Amino acid sequence: MKRDGDFTNKTKRILSERVNGLCSNCFRPTTGPHDSPSKSTISGQAAHIHSASQNGPRFDKKLSLDEVRSPENGIWLCGSCHTIIDRNESSHTAEELRILKAQAETKAAQAQLLRGNPNKVSTRTIKERWVHETTDDSRYVRREGHLSTLNSWMADIDTKIIAITGIGGQGKTSLVGNWLKYKDCLQKREIEGLFYWSFYNEIDVNVFFQELLAFCKDSFITLPPTLFENQSDVQESIRQVLSIVPICVILDGLEVIQSDKSEYDKGQFLSADLRHFLLDFSLSPTNSIAVLTSRFDIVDLRPRDEVVKYLRLTKLNEFEACSLLKSLYVGGARVDLQRISTALEGHPLALKVFAAGLPNAQQMSPISHLNRILSVESQIQISLDDKIVRLLSYYEKTLTNEQVSILSSVSTLSSTIDEKTLISLSETMSNNVLSSKELQVALSSLINTGLIIQDIVKRKVKYSCHPIIRDYFRHKITSDSSRGNLVGSFLANKPGRGDVVSSEMLEYIVSAIEILASSGSWFEASDLYDSKLKGGMTIRKLSSPEAGWRCCRALTKSAPNNPALYSSIWNDHDKFNTLVVYHNSSGQFSKDMGDIANAISCYKEAIDILSKKSQKRNEVTTLMGLAQVYIECGNISKSTHYLSLSMNAANERVISEELKFELYTTRAKIHLLCGEYRKAEHRLAYVMNRTKPHPRSKHKTVSNPDARALAFMGLVESALLQGDIVTAEGLQKSSIPYVRQSERLDIMLMSMYWQGYVSFQSGDFELAESTLLLAERLARKANMEYWLIQTNILQSELYYCQNEKPKALLTIDNCINVTSSRQFDSLYVDALITKARIIGQSDANEASQLLTKAEQMAITIQYQRAISMLSITGE
Template identity: 20%
Template sequence: MFEAPREVGQDLISEGISIRKDNLPRVLKRLRDEGFIEERTMHMRGYARRRKAYFLTPKGQRVAEELYKEIASERVSYKDVEGRLRSLTLRELMEEEGLKKSQLLSLLFRIWEGEGTVTRTMIDSILKGEKTDRVAYLNEAPLPHVFYGREQELKELSDWCMDRRSGIYVITGIAGIGKTTLAAEFLNRKREEFHVFWKRIHRWDSLKSILSHLALFLASTGRPRLKSLLATDKDIQLGEIVQILKEDLNGTGTIMAFDDFQRASDELLGFFTTWKEAIEDTEGIKIILIGRHVIPIYDRREVVLEGFVKEMVLEGLDEESSRKLLGEKVKNEEVFRRIYNITKGHPLFLKIISTTSEPVGEMDIKRYIYEEIFKNLSPEEINLLSVASIYRLPVSSNAFFIDEEIDFRTIDNLVEKNLLQEISYDYYEVHDIIKEFFYRRLTPIQRRRLHRAAAQYYLERGEKKDLVEASYHYIRASEIYKALKILLTHGEEMIAIGMTDEFYSTLLNIREKDVPEELKASYYYLKGEAEVILGRWDTAIRTLREALKRAEKSDDDLVAADASRLLGYILIRRGERMEALSYFQKSLRRARALGDQRRSTLALIDLGELHSLFGDFQTAREYLRRSLKQAEEVSDKDLMSRAYVSLGILYTNWERPEDAIKMFRRALGLLKKSGNLFEMGRLKSNLGILYTKEGRYDLALKNFEEAIKAYKGSGEVRQLGYALAGSGEASLRIGDLKTAEKRLKEGLSIFRKLGEKLKIATTSFTLGELYMKQGEMEAAREYFEECVESLKGVQNPTYLKKYETMVEEYLKKLRD
């Protein structure tokens, strides 16, 4: 009895050409009617009953042979075992690797899935008779012809993929630094283990266009629901789309990369934000977002605390990779070091140098880069780069249209050449090497004109964060008075939104002798306020006393009230209770004389905190309740939240945790609406202290870490010290001595710099405890002695007696 092989039956034909079995009979009928195949019913290996089998007719064999010759003459890219990329015809490839004609279809499917590139792994799977069930949707992904280095970055991405939880990895970096190359190489390496998907975002991409690519990708993995949904005429809801993506991708082991994400429209950002939230409780969905700046679809909490989002800021190539890219061009170590120090491993500049025919060791590296770039620029492009060179920060295209010759075509050309970097939609910046060159070519008159135009650009934008830049450009344009008016009018607003460093450095660009007499009191006060926040307390005391002296001389009660309050703030934390009390009372009197409800409320809060710190809890509560009442009368939510936090601290010190929690919760409700970064950090830090006292160390550490994150982003040094020291103590209580030591020493370093004696004492004491646990007795003794010495300068007998007793007990143990 003749048996037909299973390969000519419907089951394996359907599987072999990836056509659903219920569609196959129609296709076979058409081929049979046209005389290409014949159908027989016969016994088939593996089946009890006779089955339909299909064979080529002579006509079909001729057509098949012609198709084979045509297809086999097509060229493909082949990455061999040594990583070399070669161009071969399919016939050459099959002959070289020993593939049979019957295996051409398997090869074609793998090429289509991999979008054009053949790998050694692909060949091996065909020779072994394996069928990969992984889909590679990589038609827009560039295949690096040469790939150097980045092994650490690839390892980090691989380790991330090993975690079963879904997540997002954000890769950022300047133009030309290799973000796309790295991600493309990574996906190409993972295509046999994961489904992989690549989509480059273009300015014109809509949500529908992105979804159409995702639908095709999902359908090729056997999940056609999204494709079917998009084919309907019904009004599709975003939630429905996201639910399909969540369900169909969950647990599949899929890596999806979206390149040039800085170009995503608001519509796409909304989609990705919703999609991100939907996959947080899933497994096996890995999304890589590649762009020139941090993507605004997540917040820092998801990076620092939750780990759902990871970030990689890609910098230049390492030294070894840079050497490989330069090749034989640079052999002298001294010359290489000079090149590397100038280019910082930027691939674009290294490639420019590698193509020169001149002896590299004899040339001016920077000059050569400039000349190679400059000679290929049009007058309009030179003009635009000259304008762009004056800006410190990325700007929109409107900032360039100072000259009528500059248009969007000029911008697009420079972006294409990687000389102008589009870091987000319609926002651009220039690489520092290019910026330096073009700025130096400007005459003094040109510089002043362009800086004046830049200042106007920032003022027209009308956002608080742009006022610092407007001031900077007025200073560079030698228009000092205009810069001062902006800084002094809006200084407190800039500080409140966390721009203390930027404000202070800009203010320092103005020489004191250039400040008009009528503005000097305000100038010194705002400079002193920034110095307080930045932790430069010794300088701040001198600056604020100068502000107070000038304010009293000119009867400026507003500046006098503010300067007095800040002087009290520093002195109370340095243990100078009576002098601090005097300054707070002066501030309160001046604020009341002015009828300034806000300033008098702040003074009441300060007086309450002073009495709380020194154990007079009844008086402290009285002041803080009065401050809260005044804040409520004027409906000032910032002041209300501050009063609630201060009451929570009071009740924590008073050993009344339930009352403290009530106050902190009320503050939290207000702060979630106002977004006050400073006060939220203070709240989180003090919640951490409360939870530490209650032994709830997991909650304590969570709140301390959130506070650290808030303060590292705002520049508030003192509160950062509190959060670090608190985190260190909580870590010590759970036995994490390594983290405890690191955090406590970081906190102590801040308190020493500030001269905050009470916190130096308490943090030194905790470090003494830590070293006792580690058996390092001499180190423990040194910290206990620092604790006692610091307390001697604090006008607080309660704290002094408490810590002296505890230190004596530990010292006794050391002696024993």
């Protein structure tokens, strides 16, 4: 029997306000702004703990009508959690709901208390996980001025991210380690967990996400188990945890996953996942805070400057430098210590290496040692980098053979190295003269000096060193051809004879290629790339374009001066163009990472080589690759120019059907950008006709599923742009068998995107949301920046249509920032138009400015399709 137990509006308001308008289960905000400035949007619901209906969940016949509709019987939830909890009555008992309610109200009270009394210090124990050790040591000299600044930022709950930057060796890691191991500042902020991660020791961003989520699951057992059930989207689970529990996340050594290939994009994250994670972090409703260290500026966070604080580390001041030298047993008068500090520019690592290399006999008179290291013609100005190299050179002379061997071995990989491999490689480099026991002793001594860092990574002991020390000792290896060949061969054989199937195995092969190429064994490096990495296909399967770029950079930078000596890739006795193949691959990997400037540079270097002696197939591929880069950056004029050159070169010789199909689909893409739909369809029809399945084929099997799938998707795009939703939907369904036959992740991603687009235009928002989420995950997995942004632009429109305007604006603002910095000019125009549409009449002036900016850019790059659309909008 149905009972009239609905909550009153007053009760609903009380339930919402007692949890600050957050869902009591997932803690998502349930209130927000409305398009009308005089209204607000409420997505939350007052749910009954005991149902008002006899047939409803958790019905209790003992309760009176007043008790049923009282605040004590209510809990504030978002719509999704309300549905899930009521559908799964057995797993969500009344008692469990009361616990959820109590926890949510307690958290709301704590948040209110913190804001009202920021000096209150909690006595609770902070959960900690230092996944990697910092370079903390007992002799660390505290930099009081910087510590005071950091403490003030930590106390400000509006600060969400602190970025500490500076050149290598300035002590960023030591500063963070010593600062946060004293918990006072964390206690005042009511931080409940601390998680430290070093990208020096583990470069894989996905591993970082998995370890962070595992820490949260192990440390906060009261969190709802549902938060950890979605293993397919670890980042979404982390976002939900951070919306509940205030955590301090430290990301050390970010420069190893930031771009440094061109000044234009220097400092941008190579991982789109990490950028999205930090942007989400900056919006966390709790007191969570991220602390970052890097040699480069954190350019991807510039749109969030209001919640990001930057500390640029410079040299130690005179007092700090003298204190550090004294702690390292450097004697002499204070004026001597001041001279050393001035000469070494107050650089902490330089001062430490100077002290480590100081002979015992000169402990009390260090100036003579300094003069000997820096003795040059007085008119020559020595750079800090050169000073550090000289210091390391003198320091090396004080080391035993065992210590040099250990430092050389630990420097071979860009990531950490396990103890067994480290000792084995050290023995190999010494031609088995050094014993395992002697090397173990040397390793311990270097750990004690702080020059080698010992870590526990995935329950294994691993070792690394400072990047400056690594670069110095790796150069020592590659400058000796026989030693370089020995080390390269050791690393190449480390993964065994099987296929490379993990990022850890890949790092050994990539490092082997780098060392072999740099030490003069270019042919061996080239053969390793072709045989072990299957000419780059293995790298694409592992979605590691950065690794591919490293390989190709090594093979192009250290190539022999006489290209006529190269081994042939194409079996047609044209040995000149092998170098072109590596430049082309480097351009492709750079494009995949979204590094447009470097991609263009790589392809143009290939063109320079081709101008001296051309091989037509390579010429076609190079020019087409350059055209595809210009398509992504939105330069229609240049993409048309280079594709025309590519097609002219193709006409001068017989090329494969596969290459011809790629030329036609690329040409069709340009037609679509220009709004020339009939021309695009004509090009695509050629590919469709040449890739038809055999009439008797039951499973529509074709010899070139990639080309046929891409042609179908081009036709889908054309139909959508012309407003023919029905045709687009039919074409999309027809493409599925060929997408499944293809092994390319990018084709699967594009198929998901267009399926989501069709669903969105058809008004099926629920299907569109789930499909686009899959496309977004695939784009992140494959590190395909261009398609990730294209997907995010469409998602922002979808959020707006679902009345999630704040989320839509956040998403589109991120797209505008990335497209402007990455030179995705056509997507930049699309993003500006989309934001203008989202803002609409709520701010007509800003919307008009956005459309004007979009039109100016569209005219500049000759983006005709957008120009036509904007002219219609203007009318």
